Structure formats: structure tokens, C-alpha cells
Amino acid sequence: MITIIDYNAGNIKSVQRACAEVGVQAIVTSDPATVAQAERIIFPGVGAAPSAMAYLEKTGLDAALKKAFKAGTPILGICLGAQIILESSEEGNRKCLGLVAGKTVRFRLKDKLLKIPHMGWNEVTVTQPHPLLDGIQPGDEFYFVHSYYPQPADDKDVYAISGHGGDFCAALGSDNLLAMQFHPEKSGRLGLQILERFARWDGALTG
Secondary structure (H helix, E strand, C coil): CEEEEECEECHHHHHHHHHHHCCEEEEEEHHHHHHHCCEEEHHHCCCHHHHHHHHHHCHHHHHHHHHHCCCCCEEEEEEEHHHHCCCEEEEEEEEEECCCCCCEEECCCCCCCCCEEEEEEEEEEECCHHHHHHHCCCCCCCCCEEEEEEEEEEEEHEEEEEEEHHHHHHEEEEECCECCCHHHHHHHHHHHHHHHHHCCCCCCCCC
């Protein structure tokens, strides 16, 4: 059973539908006790870091997520859920969860032909192996919609990169947590395979 955190951000239901499409049972909840005791957690979201963090703190979901992370519960972050796991975000200059050292920064593009937000399909390159990224090949593309991106403090926490006016972190993680800036639920077969692998992942980095 996968628990999807509902923290008043967008795109929650589409993640649940994608799980159902690959035969994975998932519930959506905003109850901190349910999150803290979950078997596996997906932390998705589309929206702004300040309002999302305010809701997490108001409801106690921030503490529940931190508790689950420390307990070794497998966690998958998506989009906004890949940004506010860091210590801070330039979006609203907001302090965030601090599960991974680093910050979320806004694109600063020198090429005026490139647009913000970065939207659409783009190649993702795996930079170090991870069980959830197995099988991703050079040239494989995933779907992005974002104006900010995660910037871990240590390269050891970067698992994949993409490019938009320069390379940026497309997947980051620490121990039992992996998060991705792209949307697996909107990325066709390759994205659904990530959700399938997550449903079997025990949180370990090696088999």
C-alpha cells in the first residue's frame, strides 16, 4: 500500500490514477498519523513552496514526514515534493523540510529563447545508479513543468540530471528517499515503470 500525501497542492489525484494504472493500490491522505505509519509514501505536488510549507506545518504533516524518513520508510518525491525536501527555497525565501542538504533555486537563463517555466519533454541522464532509475537509457525523456529546481549541497545526493540553459538536478535522494523534478505520472511507460519499481522498493540503495 502506498500513501500519497495530500498537502493542498495540485496533481495529487493524477498520481493516484497513475498508480492504479499499474495495479498499485494507493490512498490519498492529509492525516499525519497515517503518513507517519505508512508502508511507502509518495510526496508529490504542483504549486508554490511557501503555501505548501505553511500547510505542512499547520497540519503537522511536516513532522510526520520527517518521522517516516528517519524510520526508513521508502519515500518518493515528485516536482514540488522534490523541492521542499531541501533546507530552503528561493521561492518566497522559505525554510523547508531539510531532509536533504541544499536549496531550491530559480532558473536564471542567459539564452532569451528559452522559457520559464521549463515545460515539456526533456532527456534525463542518470549520473549514479539507483533502484528506482534502473533501465533508464541515454535519450530517454520525461515530462517537466517547473520554474525552480533542486540544488543539493553535495553531488553524492544527485542521481540524475537534465538540461535547460545548462545542467540541473533532475533526481536527488538520500537513503530511503528519492525525489524527481520531472513527473513520472505524466511520462508514459517510462514514468509508470518508476512507480512500479517504487511499489517494490524496500528503501535500500542496493539489492
